[in-house]
Amino acid sequence: MVSPCHLSQTHRMKPKTAYLDELTAKSKDYKVKVRVLEKRRPKTSPDKKVLYQSLLLQDDKGTKMRGALFADQVEIFEDAIKRNRVYEITNAPISPVKPEWKTNPTDLDYQMTFGRRTIVLPVDNGDDGNYPTIQDYRPISQLPRVPNYAEMFDVVGVVLFVEDQPRMITTNTNCESKVREVVLIDHSTSQPLSISVWDELGEDDQQRCLFQRLVGSKVGLTTLRVSNHRAFSMSTSLSTIIIHSPVGAKAEALASWMTGHHMALTELRSRSKLALLRRS
CATH class of the missing domain: 2.40.50.140 (Nucleic acid-binding proteins)
Known part of the structure; x- marks a missing residue:
């Protein structure tokens, strides 16, 4: 399944598999497999008055990176990105994180955003059944x-x-x-x-x-x-x-x-x- 934000033009290069700590603002034509650890409630930024939603992503190495959805992306990805699910994300723009936004010194210097060339595909890697999904209510x-x-x-x-x-x-x-x-x-x-x-x-x-x-x-x-x-x-x-x-x-x-x-x-x-x- 391709996310609502999909490729509008043909790739010239085959995406290269990467890990989160290998990504920078110059990263192009890449794909990374991540689990969505957190999908926070949408908020409106106090300065620019823009709706945004924060994500926390983790790859197979255990490296974590923040992600962000902005404006209409929040609604577009409401069902396409779920907490505790695994996805293969291709060609998501990587942008620097301002120092004051870091919660601890070990945070990566970059965060992931979602552009018009971004593809988000759910991954069935055989172990998803061990992770609860939303509304998997515990007594x-x-x-x-x-x-x-x-x-x-x-x-x-x-x-x-x-x-x-x-x-x-x-x-x-x-x-x-x-x-x-x-x-x-x-x-x-x-x-x-x-x-x-x-x-x-x-x-x-x-x-x-x-x-x-x-x-x-x-x-x-x-x-x-x-x-x-x-x-x-x-x-x-x-x-x-x-x-x-x-x-x-x-x-x-x-x-x-x-x-x-x-x-x-x-x-x-x-x-x-x-x-x-x-x-x-």
């Missing part, structure tokens, strides 16, 4: 209890409680962020799950209203990380998507369970609210 009872920054999980559950006001938290890097607690439960456990919703997902008042309207309803959250912020809990990531009408077998099973447990869920909502207020 709450099966979530690991030990934090691992590299692991991310999707969950679907009933919203029991949404913290009314976000709290200001100082992170390990001495940055201040707003966080709001959301409590979920599913039919795999009797122990509610607290989720720390960070940054714009937690501070946005419109998002809070959406969550509060969903109290007592099912919701899906993707790319969550196990956290030790408050005992066992989860935290949103920069890639987290909130799905207000989750579908699929696990979401349907949850809906069936909800039908026969209205009184139990009402009691759990009251207990969850009291527990969270005591910890605040």
Whole structure:
């Protein structure tokens, strides 16, 4: 399958297979196989007011490179590029990364963008089945209890409680962020799950209203990380998507369970609210 951005003219040279750390702004007629580790939520740049979406790519050597989609590319590649999938990317423009955009000193000096000559092909290398895809919901009872920054999980559950006001938290890097607690439960456990919703997902008042309207309803959250912020809990990531009408077998099973447990869920909502207020 060729991506929506495809070749408009015939190659003069056969693309040469490369690794990410071999690419520079002068790289032409190349192809690289990468896994999409992250596909972050689209944002609008504060200076140029341009919509963009950040990607994190990793090749077979373990080298990582940032990627970026701009403007209408965000919508064009919405379905063509998925988190945790492997792709062969050909002739994507490589551009320098400004030093202030680097998150650590080991980051590559270049990032990948997507132009009119770029081809994106999904790769079936035989091991993709070992990697979760979006909406591959994990039961709450099966979530690991030990934090691992590299692991991310999707969950679907009933919203029991949404913290009314976000709290200001100082992170390990001495940055201040707003966080709001959301409590979920599913039919795999009797122990509610607290989720720390960070940054714009937690501070946005419109998002809070959406969550509060969903109290007592099912919701899906993707790319969550196990956290030790408050005992066992989860935290949103920069890639987290909130799905207000989750579908699929696990979401349907949850809906069936909800039908026969209205009184139990009402009691759990009251207990969850009291527990969270005591910890605040």
